[in-house]
Amino acid sequence: MKARRDRRDSRWDTHREQRRGQLVGAAVTAIRRDGAGVGMDEIAASAATSKTVVYRHFGDRAGLYTAICESVAGVLLAEVRRATAEASTGPGAGPRAAVAAGIDAYLRLIEIDPELYRFVVHRPLLAQGAARRAGTGDTPDPVNDMVSVIGDEVAGAIAGYLPPAAGTGAARFWGHAIVGLVRGAADDWLARPDGTTREQLTAHLTDLAWSGLSGLASPVEVQP
Structure with missing residues (x-):
């Protein structure tokens, strides 16, 4: 049972990383389209999701900003x-x-x-x-x-x-x-x-x- 849970957790880790990558890509698209002053509303709209979902993956604005910088x-x-x-x-x-x-x-x-x-x-x-x-x-x-x-x-x-x-x-x-x-x-x-x-x-x-x-x-x- 533990091995099965570990594999499931691993699959979710991969999914979360993929989703974070998608959200960073959507944020970059919004920046290019709307300029460097883009806000969280525009970034969430570019990702076809809500700000709540974005914050769930990055914690806050600083977390998203850091992920974009790393990219x-x-x-x-x-x-x-x-x-x-x-x-x-x-x-x-x-x-x-x-x-x-x-x-x-x-x-x-x-x-x-x-x-x-x-x-x-x-x-x-x-x-x-x-x-x-x-x-x-x-x-x-x-x-x-x-x-x-x-x-x-x-x-x-x-x-x-x-x-x-x-x-x-x-x-x-x-x-x-x-x-x-x-x-x-x-x-x-x-x-x-x-x-x-x-x-x-x-x-x-x-x-x-x-x-x-x-x-x-x-x-x-x-x-x-």
């Missing part, structure tokens, strides 16, 4: 990994190309999904929930978690080109510094458009980042 982080991390890996092989491969590819992958998400980026970074859904329970400020920040993971990924790409004497700490600091640089410029690019294209911004940021890396990380392979 976006997964997509962004996969794109950064793919782009840097491709830039590290083939014609013109090297650390500078990898840095440029990682920056471009980050900016591409903003260009394709600006409202989703605003939703994740500026947290309008949480701002709407002014009556959140006390203590939620002590929970981990999914945006900072996402930035940390991407920073570690960029650091790993840089470390692959460093001599052993440089140490892993330098690569970690440089990787996170590049992510901070890109995020700050990207936020301004989105908030105050002036006609600068993604390709142009990628080139500007790569030039700035590489001018520091190529000097500090010598004898890292330097590309023109």
Whole structure:
């Protein structure tokens, strides 16, 4: 009897995870359609359900917001990994190309999904929930978690080109510094458009980042 109950519980776990994934997808659809300021009513309508059902799966607004951030982080991390890996092989491969590819992958998400980026970074859904329970400020920040993971990924790409004497700490600091640089410029690019294209911004940021890396990380392979 216990084995039968365990299998049944496992099936329900799978169902719940699938349902959570469906609700996150519906929320992303609502964000793209209605903008970053979308509310819970619009998200529930997009999922063809009620807010009560959404809260049942995520607990509260913060739980849903965190799940959306995790989904976006997964997509962004996969794109950064793919782009840097491709830039590290083939014609013109090297650390500078990898840095440029990682920056471009980050900016591409903003260009394709600006409202989703605003939703994740500026947290309008949480701002709407002014009556959140006390203590939620002590929970981990999914945006900072996402930035940390991407920073570690960029650091790993840089470390692959460093001599052993440089140490892993330098690569970690440089990787996170590049992510901070890109995020700050990207936020301004989105908030105050002036006609600068993604390709142009990628080139500007790569030039700035590489001018520091190529000097500090010598004898890292330097590309023109």
